[in-house]
Amino acid sequence: MAQQTFVEALRSKYCDDFESSAANDFVVDIVIFGPRPNRRSAKLTSLGLEDCDEDNGVVLNEPEFNYLTNVVLTNCQISKCGFPASSALDICPNVVDLDLSNNFIDCWSEVLLLLDNLPKLEFLNLSSNRLRDKQRCLQSLKRYHGKLNAIVLNNTGVRWQEVVNLAHHLPVLRDIHLCLNNYHSINIESHELASCFQGLECMRLNQNYFKQWDEIAKLSGISSLKTLILSGNPLQNIVYNSQRKLQSPRRQTSTNSPKVIEQKHGLLFLLQEKDNMLNNAVDSDSCYGSAGSTFDEKDCEIGQLVDDLITKCAADFQESLTHQWSSPETWTGEQTCPNHSLTLDKPTCLCQQTTDSRYLPNTIFTESSTDSELNDGLSTDSTNHKQDEEEFEEATPPFQGLESLCMSETKISGWTDLDEVVKFPSLYSFKIRNVPLGSEFTSMEDRRKIIVASLPNIMLLNGSEVSSDEHERSERFYIRRFNDAANPPSRYYKLIEKHGKVIPPKDLDLAKGFQQHATLSLMMDEKCIKTIEIQTKESVGKLKDICAATLKMPKNVMRLFHVSKNNQVVDEDDYEELFLESLPLSRYNMVDGDEIHIDIDFNI
Template identity: 25%
Template sequence: MPSLLEAIEEKYGVGCCDFSGPPDPQEQLVSIFVPKLPPLVSVPQLLVLNDCDIDCAGSEEDLKKKCHTVRELDLAQNKLANWNEVFRILEHMPRIEFVNLSKNLLNGPVIAPPQTTCLKQLKSLVLNNTRLDWESVESLLKYVPALQELHLSLNDYRNVLIDTIDDDYCGMMITSDLDDLTLGDDDDDKPEELCQCKLIKTHQYQQQQQRLNNGNENNIINSDTILNSNTLCCNGTNKISGTELIPIGASTTTAGITRTDIQNIETTISKMTELKLPSATHVKDNSVASSYPGSSSMIACDKHNNVESYKRSDSTSSMYKKTEAHSGVRKLHFTGNPVQDWSEICRLGRVFPNLDTLVLANCPLKAVEAVPRPPSSNSDKSSNTTDDEDVAPPHEFFKNLAFLNLSSTKINTWDDVDRLAQFPNLKNLRVQNWPLWDKCDSTEYERRQLLIARLPYVQTLNGGVVTTEEREDAERAFIRYYMDKPESDRPARYNELIAKHGKLDPLVNIDLRPEKRVKITFTYGDICEVRSCDVYRTVIDLKMRLERIVGIPHNKMRLYYVDQDLRDHQGPEEMKYPHKRLYSYNIQSGDEIIIDQKR
């Protein structure tokens, strides 16, 4: 596979081969003059090398000479798999502002780049379909302080495993990866109480496993130098009522723990006691939350209340990564990642607090819902806080968001639209291909009106600018749409628009279409007969029907229309055009058609 330098030479001719030398005497040389530009001394500022199978940088000296002017680099769909090679490439591009590394399997750890690598001017980074893990994302953010636009689409992220807080947003949930976690048969009917010794034994097991994995067996304290299992048992004196905490991968292994470990455990139990955790129940899935600092892997689930929204999915406390907020990123593209919960998106809002553009198209988000407020924001509040104070609205971490793309998600209720209306700076919104639209009994134009009326601050909807006239028409149509519905079905926006426009009268249904059938007097000689006639018939069709009545062939027949109101002011009007419909003559009941035969 070629290096970056070889791909540059192949495409741009930089460093062409030297053709000087004695010619072959057997060859006949023909000299012609062809104007030709000399080989490029350096590559263009926009360097595009897609699908060139590049897997390494190449000669550093040559790259330094030829790539020092590059500002935008597109290396999508190559074979780069090592971040060291990426940094070696960028090291010789001091002016680089845009880098596209899409479709390179860069899923390895990100090691700090050399000090000579200058990424302080990098503003846009595209990492679509790279399968980059969150720890690598967190590491990269440290090295690109000027980053303004980040693309993380199609990376199969089911959860966002970086955040700016120590504890998980739910605070009270302490869980780990669950594969086959079940309670005993006796636990289904009556939850057990938590004994401190269970927690300590769990911590012993986790600490031993961690130390063994680190290859530091000397730090493991022997069981005869610490409290044994009998002295650790609290004999039921310190229990958390109604809660069962179960270690992952239960083991009878006895491992030593330090006094600091015990203090951490006691702190965790104290916090959990204050939180009054609900009773536990059977859990068997891959859903987890985060853990308190110093706690072991365990789970507390509510048997009677729905806590599904409080659980972190497909992650463990060891995978969870705390990171500093990156205030520079303004645009984030997160398309095509299988994230379902808005709480995961809120993590992105905390990590990137100044986002003004967020693209979540083709993500199976189920709702735009309120999420539990991070514990850090409630630490100073009294214990008498209400439920509303413990829950953050969905726009809590998106105060600067101006553009949001939620097309092709799984959002299915109008309540989610009302929550989007609460985003303070949201001006541009895309909400196409929702399941909600499939069950709405309205046209696309009517749906747009209902959306505009519910979103008072949105100025561009699904790519179309909302004019002042369109908004007023939409708001009035919204009032009339809900005025005949029960008050319980009316959204809060209805009362706001009533206060703005007042109570409106229902529109009168005016049908300007002509009557389908009218009674016409047909006159032929001395014969007069009143018949019902379909005004949507053509003149030739009427002649063919009259042919059977008067006995005159239709091609020998003439028809004259007499308007009953203009009979005295103008004479009969010959109906010359065979394919003209009768209603175009403004025929009404009581008018007359005279039948005559051609001579």
């Protein structure tokens, strides 16, 4: 099958092609009954033409696939978008869920074109498209896509930097899939991940190659993260470092960012170089004169050159500040204003028309800023950043919002790793199937008890609810299991403080005294009329048949009573009547020497 565009694949799958159907002699007529939705009136309303009608000459062409909200185009050999010159709004403007997995889209420019032309898109699956940012369009991305909240990038080979660049422009991203991407590490700093994933709730990293928890710990600053899935990675340990240092968010959203600081230093350097070059020009005036040019000419050449550099550097600096203070990623909570417009000299919210000090950068530089002001700004910024970072380190615990963690099919083998799981402040769901941990237990039930006892904060283990009763039973089993251990785990001593010493249960032989065969004496009028051997698995009805055959009487006139040989003195209470014919004799604990007393009652 030849490669095709998104639009061609869309028309091929969802467009009614009666000619091709007729050519194959297979036509299915589908009739839908019901009122037709008034799409035309909705279109007129959106254009402010409510009172217009067809007589006014207004002709509105509906989008070709206006009815589509969920589109699945997997394995369709799609390589490009192929939108018309107008836009995709004329094709499928209402698509919410789009699956383009297993195609040939290999450039992010095509993906961004899709996002630009599908304004209602909320879910996008790009699995098994080998994406590359060939044109570096993600680095220069400026448009924000405010609807997309879930994206699947499994088996795409997408780089972490590309993920970060994209996430910065997806302000409502909640769910991201990054499985099967051959990741061995995360080569992005923790503070940058926290900045770009400010609203992320679920991250899936299945089937990659992470071995050490140090790489996973770089995600610990994402405070909104609730679910982290790491199954299928060769992870060998879990470490919860409560002292892990995270950078202050102020550094991420102020003029203290590395790029802006570098530009500040550049401005200062150029201003100083301009003065030095002009001073040197004055000192060497005679040299310029001997070369046939005057000081004024050289002064103009040097000044123009340096002024051009300063102008360019200042423009870059201003652009950085504008980006820092106008990007939605730096506005959270009640500060968010879709109409805000901030400038260097007066950051003002248009909807309030007030200058708020919360939105001011630490230091604002204008064309009249002096060298001392630049130096003071650098010093002040450095001090403020250091103070803010120290406060942030103390106030923000790692993985503070993580509620569910999946570690199935990893290499976790030590019980001490479970001690680290307990330290996660919000964790209540944990999955750890098919791991070396607990391999010494042959019983899956015993392994679950040990894990439950090790995790007092977990309410869901491997998807099953853990009740308070199960917690207590498991903890007592844990104590008995490690009572005789030379070096019991640290959890053992904590449980001893809670429950005390738990005495192991006595070994009970439930089969003791059980006989498969029993020799019974058939008694009538206190005389033994016959001794029989019968299997205890036989029923009471079978015993009645034997008695009836012995006495040559119908069994329905007989009542049978069992008397144990252990009774030294027999009274009325020792006679146990055999009522139900379906019960096995073993239910009466019959052994050799027991008696069966037969009572004949013709009135039964």
